[in-house]
């Protein structure tokens with residue numbers, strides 16, 4: 001089941017533009033995802049659409065842990 005609501009994940013490992021790109025590239029292709037916004041300063045990832053579990057898995061696959 002997918003949702004259109006935006007979800008924000010805290011990802012403390014985000015430290016530079018490389019992290020931003022890696023996470024965006026991993027999450028953006030997920031089914032149902034319409035937007036991915038990574039905030040480098042706040043170390044958060046805000047995802048619109050898609051599934052929660054798949055999003056967490058994609059962030060993990062990029063090499064980062066969701067707090």
Ligand SMILES: [Cu+2]
Pocket residue numbers: 014015016017018019020
């Ligand atoms: Cu980085």
